[in-house]
Amino acid sequence: MKKPFPLRLKLILETLNNLHDGSELHGIMQVNVMLKLVQWVLLVLSWIALPAFSAPMAIPALISPVTDLTQTLSPQSQQSLAQKLNQLSKEKGSQIAVLIVDTTQPEDIAQFGIRVAEAWKIGRDKQDDGVIIIVAKADRKMRIEVGYGLEGAIPDLTAKRVISETMAPRFRQGDFEGGLNAAIDQLTALIAGEALPAPQKQSSQSGGLLEWLPILMFVAIFTGMVLRSIFGTYAGSALNGGALSVLVWVLGGALLTVGLVFIAAFIFTLAMGGNRGGGYGGYPTGYGGGYGGGGLSGRDIFSGGGGDFGGGGASGDW
């Protein structure tokens, strides 16, 4: 069973409610009757599926390197931790993920941990260089799950020490962010000592190009000005578009992106206009918008790379 039953139930009910809201086709009475009927069926179904409720906890989907189901971390600290972990994933290739849950009952945190590891697959495929930090707040337990490839860099002993000497004292004072932050720093330092292959360029393709965006913008402005003054408005714009799309292509952009860049740069250079002052004033807004959008779509996607775990690491409490 991939999706836990209660979750699916909720999903179905939500869909039904949406249907209810936008019911132009049916009369409200009809929809109500239908809704009642479906609710009845679902109720009966939930009796049948009742044993599923005592089944182990569902693993949350991996969207960000920091998953906090308890709202323990403030949005800011969650973001700063996530940024740090995204950075590691980008620069070293190894991945660390944090999961804070209320409880892992009825499972032991180690059993839960290996299930999370198998579901998330943190770390790269062959390197298996992923680490998952799990905190069960109500159980007052934590675990560091270490991927196969990092069992040398982070032996069980070291993981245990990070837990008992770095995390536990801070957690006892309620400083979850500080504990996690320090643990992440220690683990990152340990991983840095391990000789691992550099991250592949392909995996960070979109993020990489978006990183170049501000530089590309400036290049576009300057080459645009030069080319326009030499070749005239239209030829200069076209040349500028061509030059930029070649640059993007060299940087590893997909063909579609290259095409879009050509068109964008062409229009951009055309729009620069004869009036230098006015044209210049237009750029900052374009720049800001492009960068912000890039930040959203390129940076914040975090997913496991297929790393395997074998139960290495350590558990502890506070």
Added chain:
Amino acid sequence: MRQLYTKLLPLLLVLGLSGCGYNAFQTLDEETKASWSEVLNQYQRRADLVPNLVETVKGYAEHEKEVLTEVADARSKVGSIQVTPEVLNDPEAFAKFQAAQGQLTSALSRLMAVAENYPNLKADQGFRDLQAQLEGTENRVTVARNRYIESVKEYNISVRSFPNNLTAMMFGYKAKPSFTVENEKAISSAPKVDFGNTK
């Protein structure tokens, strides 16, 4: 006509074999072997920890002879069992192996429970390190066993279901033994601390 037969026969044989699960047996058989060697690896890792652990505990709790000899005995028994790949196809040998490992598991958990009564031992850095290593290894054993159970399940389903079972019979592929539930319980349950028995 005869020529046609001699040409078709190998083709039919190949198609027939893959259709009857012969190729699936090969894949699944290899998978069970791979997951089995991971189980062995982790058991070996645990066995390697035992001498150090016994020595460390002895330093603080020498008169706990009963538990200490129990662990040492279980350790030597585990070491004496020859584990060949054939163990996988021999339920009796498998049961013997499992019993020996189970004995070491329970002896070790008793030892750790006894250690709880010695504050000095518990505070010893060497002991704490060994404890962390033992915990990690036991967890790896559990994971490796679960993966072995999964792979055997897949293999056994393939061997037993029709028409694969006919092919299996023909080539002598038998269902493989797996870890039993009682033993699973002994491993996953926390050690009991019985203050009445410990001196």
